[in-house]
Amino acid sequence: MVTTASGTAAEHAAELSIPAAVQSELKRALPQVAADAVQAIIVEVPSYAEARDYLVGNIESAVQVALGSFLTMAARSDDPSSPLGPARQASYALGRGEARSGRSMDALLSAYRIGARVSWRELSAVGVKAGMSAPLLAQFAELVFAYIDELSAASVAGHADELATAERSQERRLERLALDLVRGASDEVTTRRAERADWAPPTTVTVLLVPDERLHQARALVDPRSLFLSEDLPDLAASEDFVALLVPDLRAPARRRLLRSLRDYGCVLGPARPWLQTASSYRRALRAARLVAAENPTHATAYDTDAHLAELVLSADPEALGDLRARILKPLDDLSPSAREKLVETLRLWLLLGGRREAVAAGLFVHPQTVRYRMGQLRELFGDDLDDPLVVLDLVMALGVPAAQETGTP
Structure with missing residues (x-):
């Protein structure tokens, strides 16, 4: 006044x-x-x-x-x-x-x-x-x-x-729209909110989680139409300092360029989803952020969920993965920790490399005869189960995460 x-x-x-x-x-x-x-x-x-x-x-x-x-x-x-x-x-x-x-x-x-x-x-x-x-x-x-x-x-x-x-009123309208999108509000509510905010819906939205202190730099790298939400993010713990950027129509070439630009930001990029399914991209990005934090708290590189789908699938239910590992690897329970670790890693590479002994030996930095000897031990412990497709499937899933990243039962 x-x-x-x-x-x-x-x-x-x-x-x-x-x-x-x-x-x-x-x-x-x-x-x-x-x-x-x-x-x-x-x-x-x-x-x-x-x-x-x-x-x-x-x-x-x-x-x-x-x-x-x-x-x-x-x-x-x-x-x-x-x-x-x-x-x-x-x-x-x-x-x-x-x-x-x-x-x-x-x-x-x-x-x-x-x-x-x-x-x-x-x-x-x-x-x-x-x-x-x-x-x-x-x-x-x-x-x-x-x-x-x-x-x-x-x-x-x-x-x-x-x-x-x-401008403040428009910012509040856009923030409410972003919140509805990541919460997964009904299509009717979200569409009406977009109209009120005068926001032209894109074909897809990709959620980018950015550490709060990196928001300013990240916003300069994305489409100006991107929405952002710094408060009231669903399911975000008090100790998690992420803010969300909702990036419209981020196609593959632009996605690769953005990841290169964000390589030192500690960001997590979710999948592209139809704009009314933005919540799906947000949930995957948040789960990936927690997985990265659990494995490496000092992680500072950009994490692309599209490039780690198998890892995300295997980590979707850590308790179930722990139970699966405990059951399928039970034949190894009587071994010493050192012997068990060697056989587990050998079996993992054997399965992932299709049983090619030379490749397994190169991956383990051992002689091919060592691989042959260890596989002989494994066949004695597992018996005919190593030829059962269902058992092999369980072993591939259980051992899909390298030993250094194993998720045990809480």
Whole structure:
């Protein structure tokens, strides 16, 4: 809001004494002065030329009120500040209205400059004709332009405040939309929220989880249409400092470029999903972030969930994976920890490499004969189960995670 304290215009008014006869002539000229000022604005400011009816119906009246307040102030040198408060408030409201109408600050200031020029030209002509002396005319000019400066400053403040308010309101609408998307609200609710936020739905949305301190850098790397959510993320623990970016239409080439740019950010990139299924991308990204944190708390590289699908599947139910490992590897329970570890890793590579002894030996950095010996031990322990496809399937799933990343039963 604008203040009502007296300013430069009031100070000039306190030094001015306009004869009553001159005041009367100036007031009589106000309607024509206001009309001429508005016509000049229409002609000289393109954005106002498209709003002729608005100008004639509203701005002309506002100009008359402003000029009337100005003459009242000039006539009351004993208390010149009293009319300024309402005039400033009206100018502030005018600025807010212009912002709501979509006109720029530059257009508004141009209108003030043109209005001041026309008003001064015509009021000074009336003043001279009514007998105003040259020294008084000079003082009168100072007062006119000081008054216009104060009113234009009030309008600028109103314009800026309206834009800031509108921007905050839009940000809140977009945040509510982002929250509905990651929560998985109904299609009807989410679609209506997108319409209210004037957000054109993309084909897909990819959720990017970013450490809070990296949000500013990450936002500069993604599509400007991306939504972001820094608070109230569903299922996020207090110790997890992620914020979510909802990136529209992130196709494969752009995805690869983004991952390269984020390589040192400690981010997690979920899968691309139809925009109404954004919650699916969010849930996978969050689960991946927790998996990464559990395996390596100091992890600082970008993690692409699309490149780790098997790992995510195997870690989906850690307790079930632990139970599976305990059951399927029971034949190894009587071995020492060292012997067990060697046989488990040998069996894992044997299964994953299709039984190619040379490749398994290279992966273990041992001689192929060592692999042959260990596989002989494993066949003694497991018997014919190593030839049973169902047992082999369980072993592949149980041993799919390397020994250093094993997930045991809690």
